[in-house]
Amino acid sequence: MARTFSMVTVASPSMLLERARRAGSENGVALIGNERSGRFSHKMLRGEYRIIGPTVIVTITYKHRLVPWSVLEGRLRALFASASSGMARVSGTSTAPMARRTREGRRASRRRLPHRSYPHRR
Numbered sequence: 001m002a003r004t005f006s007m008v009t010v011a012s013p014s015m016l017l018e019r020a021r022r023a024g025s026e027n028g029v030a031l032i033g034n035e036r037s038g039r040f041s042h043k044m045l046r047g048e049y050r051i052i053g054p055t056v057i058v059t060i061t062y063k064h065r066l067v068p069w070s071v072l073e074g075r076l077r078a079l080f081a082s083a084s085s086g087m088a089r090v091s092g093t094s095t096a097p098m099a100r101r102t103r104e105g106r107r108a109s110r111r112r113l114p115h116r117s118y119p120h121r122r
Contacts, residue, residue, distance in 0.1 A: 004058070009080045016035075020079065024040060037051070047060040
């Protein structure tokens with residue numbers, strides 16, 4: 001269930017790394033690496049990063065099921081947008097295989113559940 005985010009920023013790699021280290025230490029994230037590449041880990045999240053020119057590529061290799069992808073993307077966007085002038089452009093692609101739904105699975109999702117009537121409160 002890996003997902004890669006690519007962000008373009010105008011900040012220098014040293015400034016980005018400093019900002020990421022500060023944000024990581026405030027949130028319990030271990031960050032190992034330099035201005036070109038590295039990895040990070042947290043009890044709810046693990047991944048790696050690469051900085052190629054103005055582009056920062058972050059790959060999330062493990063994410064706890066309680067952490068929504070939208071929240072994660074928002075945090076990344078905020079981290080790199082505040083380091084540059086304007087909003088950072090984020091694009092994400094999933095590398096996880098898609099689960100195929102069988103014919104029975106599609107039929108089961110269309111079935112209506114029996115209506116349960118509950119006594120009205122007065």
